Amino acid sequence: MPRTLAEIASSHDTDKPQSNYIERYVRLFEPLRDQPIRMLELGVFRGGSLAMWSEYFPQGTIVGLDLSPNPLAQMPARTHFVQGSQDDVALLDRIGDQFAPEGFDIIIDDAAHIGTVARTSFLNLFPHHLKPGGIYVLEDWGTGYWPSWPGGAMFRNRRAEISALAQQTVGPDGYPAVDPNFTCHNFGMVGLVKELVDEVGWSDICCVRGNPDEEKRPSMIEEMSIHPGQVILRKSSR
Ligand SMILES: C[S@@+](CC[C@H](N)C(=O)[O-])C[C@H]1O[C@@H](n2cnc3c(N)ncnc32)[C@H](O)[C@@H]1O
Numbered sequence: 001m002p003r004t005l006a007e008i009a010s011s012h013d014t015d016k017p018q019s020n021y022i023e024r025y026v027r028l029f030e031p032l033r034d035q036p037i038r039m040l041e042l043g044v045f046r047g048g049s050l051a052m053w054s055e056y057f058p059q060g061t062i063v064g065l066d067l068s069p070n071p072l073a074q075m076p077a078r079t080h081f082v083q084g085s086q087d088d089v090a091l092l093d094r095i096g097d098q099f100a101p102e103g104f105d106i107i108i109d110d111a112a113h114i115g116t117v118a119r120t121s122f123l124n125l126f127p128h129h130l131k132p133g134g135i136y137v138l139e140d141w142g143t144g145y146w147p148s149w150p151g152g153a154m155f156r157n158r159r160a161e162i163s164a165l166a167q168q169t170v171g172p173d174g175y176p177a178v179d180p181n182f183t184c185h186n187f188g189m190v191g192l193v194k195e196l197v198d199e200v201g202w203s204d205i206c207c208v209r210g211n212p213d214e215e216k217r218p219s220m221i222e223e224m225s226i227h228p229g230q231v232i233l234r235k236s237s238r
Contacts, residue, residue: 002058003055004026005022005025005026005029005052005056006022006023006026008052008055008056009022009052012048012049012051012052013046013047013048014045014046014048014049014052015045016049016052019228019229019230020227020228020229021139021229021230024227024230024232028135028232029056029057029106032057032105032106033056033057033058034058034059035057035059035060035105036059036060036061037057037059037060037061037105037106038060038061038063038099038100038102038103038104038105038106039053039057039060039061039062039063039104039105039106039107039108040063040064040065040095040099040100040104040106040107040108040125040129041053041062041063041064041065041107041108041110042065042066042086042107042108042109042110042111042121043064043065043066043086043109043110043111043112044064044065044066044068044070044071044081045066045071046071047064047070047071047072047081049064049110050062050064050072050075050076050079050081051072051076051079053079054076054077054078054079055076060078061078061079061080061099061100062076062078062079062080063079063080063081063082063095063099063100063104064079064080064081064082065081065082065083065084065086065091065095065111066081066083066111067083067084067085067086067111068083069083070083080099082095085117086109086111086112086117086118086120086121087112087117087120087121089120089124092121092124092125092129093124093128093129095129096125096128096129100129102131103129103130103131103132103134104125104129104130104131104134105131105134105135106134106135106136106137107125107126107129107130107134107135107136107137108136108137108139109121109122109136109137109138109139110139110140112150113139113140113141113143113149113189114143114149114150114151114188114189115144115151115187115188115189115190115191115192116151118138118189118192119192119195122136122138122192122196126220126233126235127220130235131235132235132236132237132238133222133234133235133236133237134234134235135232135233135234135235136232136233136234136235137230137231137232137233138189138192138193138230138231138233139229139230140189140229141189141190141192141193141229141230141231142189142190142228142229143188143189144185144187144188144189144190144191144192144193145185145187145188145190146188149188150188151187151188151189151191152187152188152189152190153185153187153188155185156185157183158183159183162183193226193231196221196224196231196233197224199219199220199221200219200221200224201219202214202217202218202219202220203218203219218236218238219236220235220236221233221234221235221236222234222235222236222237
């Protein structure tokens with residue numbers, strides 16, 4: 001009987017069991033478990049997650065990228081390590097061409113957790129190196145709410161302020177004139193997640209009632225679910 005992902009995770013040096021990530025990964029990945037999947041994980045740290053994925057996907061090819069040198073003296077079966085930065089798009093292209101010329105099935109970004117850096121990886125990997133229908137996960141997007149994190153900022157709850165404004169002012173069409181920013185917090189990884197919401201809505205952005213200057217194309221994203229700490233995206237199959 002193969003070990004469950006929770007059992008495997010608890011025996012490797014990875015921080016994923018400290019969150020609910022493992023439960024969600026089980027729901028997402030169980031149907032793929034015995035497939036010859038190709039997975040890329042950005043951010044390797046001590047290498048525990050590479051060992052975990054190698055055992056969980058017995059037919060899988062697992063590639064890890066990290067700024068730091070390879071932490072593993074001995075590579076687990078079917079795993080590969082590449083040193084470099086997640087925003088080096090030429091390197092990402094080389095990784096895609098070498099390890100997944102047909103595209104990765106799964107990409108997990110657990111590296112810098114900085115919005116602009118994660119966006120560069122996403123804009124290269126999602127369209128060019130993820131299979132149609134493939135899964136892309138952004139971990140730890142809540143860093144965008146941390147003022148101490150690069151790109152992050154303190155959340156200010158402006159609901160009361162904005163409600164008061166809406167009661168005072170009436171716009172030209174009789175609607176309350178509301179602050180155009182609503183209560184939005186657009187910093188760091190949170191800003192990236194909100195850009196991805198725009199991508200989900202792309203067919204409405206470029207339709208005749210939207211913005212005619214924007215490129216006419218379907219959304220790249222078929223499905224996006226947002227969870228504490230994790231955003232899960234499925235690439236459109238079209
Ligand atoms: C949270 S740890 C990864 C944990 C690992 N995935 C696990 O589950 O055990 C983040 C890693 O990202 C790496 N990192 C930070 N910035 C990076 C960048 N720009 N490109 C690639 N790796 C980066 C760090 O060196 C660190 O090892």
